[in-house]
Amino acid sequence: MKYNQGVNIIADCIVNSLGFNTQEIFDQMRAGKLGMQEVKGLTQSEPTAMLSQIDRVRWNQIWDQTNTLPLKEQFTFFEQLMIYVIQKVVKTAQIDPKQKNVLFLFSTTKGNIELLDSNLQHNFDAERVHIWESAEIVTQYFQNNNQPIILSNACISGTQALLIGKSILENQPYEHLVVVGADLITPFVVAGFQSFKALSPTPCRPFDLNRDGLNIGEGAAAVVLSKTKKGIVSIENGAVTNDANHISGPSRTGEGLYRALIKTLKSVDLSEISFINAHGTATLYNDEMESIAFQRANLLHLPVNSYKGYFGHTLGAAGLIESILSAHALNQGIIFPTIGFQELGISKPLDIVTTERNCNKSFALKTASGFAGCNVVLLIKKGGKDA
Amino acid sequence: MHNVQRAITIRNHQVILQGELLFQRDQSTPNARFFSELYKELKLTYPKFFKMDPLAKLGFLAAELLLNSLSAEEKEEMKILLACSHSSIESDTMFQNTISDESNYYPSPSLFVYTLPNIVIGEIAIRHRIYGENGLYLTPPNNKKSIIETLHKQIKWEDNRYALIGYLDYYKNKYEVDFYLIHS
Known part of the structure; x- marks a missing residue:
């Protein structure tokens, strides 16, 4: 191995x-x-x-x-x-x-x-x-x-x-x-x-x-x-889980996303994470579920954004598109705002990014959740690794 | 394949568990009736079963027979990696029919949700309280054996105790399922 x-x-x-x-x-x-x-x-x-x-x-x-x-x-x-x-x-x-x-x-x-x-x-x-x-x-x-x-x-x-x-x-x-x-x-x-x-x-x-x-x-x-060439970011870690709760509704406790976060974050110092690019679809239940999962994973101090306000939910392609944009943002030391967001409408006090920020930390998290109760968390690292 | 604890095959109205014929019906039996009779044979009380589309019913029944000996703890972190060929085409076609005709337009969320092939995994996960890794892969029908081996290889890469891997398909009234319970 x-x-x-x-x-x-x-x-x-x-x-x-x-x-x-x-x-x-x-x-x-x-x-x-x-x-x-x-x-x-x-x-x-x-x-x-x-x-x-x-x-x-x-x-x-x-x-x-x-x-x-x-x-x-x-x-x-x-x-x-x-x-x-x-x-x-x-x-x-x-x-x-x-x-x-x-x-x-x-x-x-x-x-x-x-x-x-x-x-x-x-x-x-x-x-x-x-x-x-x-x-x-x-x-x-x-x-x-x-x-x-x-x-x-x-x-x-x-x-x-x-x-x-x-x-x-x-x-x-x-x-x-x-x-x-x-x-x-x-x-x-x-x-x-x-x-x-x-x-x-x-x-x-x-x-x-x-x-x-x-x-x-x-x-x-x-x-x-x-695995032989250097790139803008490396794929460091990640996890896929299931809510085991409902086929079309997110878990009310954020169970699957919470579990995926815990598994992914074992290998990283939280103070080195620049931002979380969430799924943030802007449905009532998805965004609330994410806030619960982030709180349970003790991530309330991390800046959170969603790109759905820029170009909508691109379904099966969304996770790849948003991971690429997060990779470039991490690499250039910026955090995108959450376009469309004005006033906090979730029960947990997430740090939703409202205007572009600068941050030179090494890691970013991408999360997504979908029908059938599936969740994914991806951890990327700036600069890529030496191959 | 290594580490296979249990294997189940359902096709041609025959249920074969661990190489033994467990249940069968005449070839002329409609698929929906075959699934319902197998459900009754297993003495299940899970009303949600009757809301499922044929792909989900098929996977649900096979998983029921494969996982019934495992404890809650053994199932909790299981992986479920499944492949199929024709995706959710049965439900896709039904849903398309509800929006194609202007004078007979009636799209419903309960049908639309089954137009994703991974819903079968959600149904199995809910039934058995399985929170582990899950994925639905698509593959040509002639690549069935090879994809199961690919999924199997993926299981060995991490030290997860149990995994459900396999192939299922439902297309033009033909169905089949081959599921394996793998133990590391």
Whole structure:
């Protein structure tokens, strides 16, 4: 066993409602820009929905201007996004995705779910709705012959994928892992969350007294994890747990998240943690559950933020997108504010970050929770480890 | 595979526990009835079972037979790592049908929640009070054996005493489940 090796994030790319690469999105966030807007007529449940959509016009322009990309019509939008972010990260990392020691790891909740809609005109095979089919098409495009790993563990998928990636690199003969996360806004997921009455008609307000639900977003992200090259952060530790309580409601005692925090924090000095990037969806129950779990884990002194107010809840991709942005923030010594938050609306006195702060500590925590009662905590360290 | 304490397979309306045929029904029995009759055979009183989708029922029943000899302490920190091929496609299709037709539009939260394939893990965790690591992986049907081995390898990496790993799938009225109880 080689537990002492570092696993580092050596390249990353994000596409979401705020932009088409990590730097652009990071800059937009620092400028206080929001990615959500009112969209009419997506479902019959409500006349409008507040959504964080990727700019399709700009997407088409970017695709057409990039001569290394394949014919767009051969791939669904979901697959196009994954191809785009993967191509960016393998180039930045200077790795050859065809190599045997490169493995692909996908994370998503619904993939090409819109292909189930018989009202939608498309030329794709019905089989394409199966996520493994889509993942294999993308893997084959990059001529990688390893069987990809695909995780579909609700809204913790993206963060959990980084932990699984670390574990695979530490225990199997791969040198680099391409971790991908993507999910789209579809009438399917919007109608579903509307049926739960979980959506806010206005930009969401994580941890705020007047929070009234989440905004659905969409996005894709990829990172290259390496055990031989140095990166902006290393994946230090983490844990995945279950509430064993309810399939669609968070635990009232924050049990699963608390347990994941305790397991993760064994290995770190709390005074070295810069911030917690929480799930912070802005639903009543999620944010309250998180406050209870953080209090139980004695973390009330730590700055807490949520990025959901910038670009909504990007579902299975959220954990990967938010981990990447937290990695860059940690690396640059800043802590993002929680856009949308004004007045504390949870029962425990968390230190919710309201304006950008500077902090040069070494560690950050990312947490997420999802349907089926799953929770994840990830600990990242600035600067990466020497490989 | 090493360290397998118990194994269960359910397919073609036959329940095989530790290599022995435990329960069977005629091939013509509808799946829903087969699941209900197995539930009755196990003398369960767990009304939530009847709200579950077929994928969750399948995993729930298999886990019931696999874990019934373990104590609460043994189950508390168990891992549950499962793979399936067709995700929650059965519930996905049903939910899509509730939103496709303008004149017959009735999306419901109780159906939508089952459009996530990892809900089966939540159902097992709730039933058995399991708080450990959990993950739902997707894989092509022809990679079934290999994914179980991949999950098995993952178990050995950490010293957790018990783990439930396996494969389950429900697609176009065909189902199967292969679960293993692993002890470190």
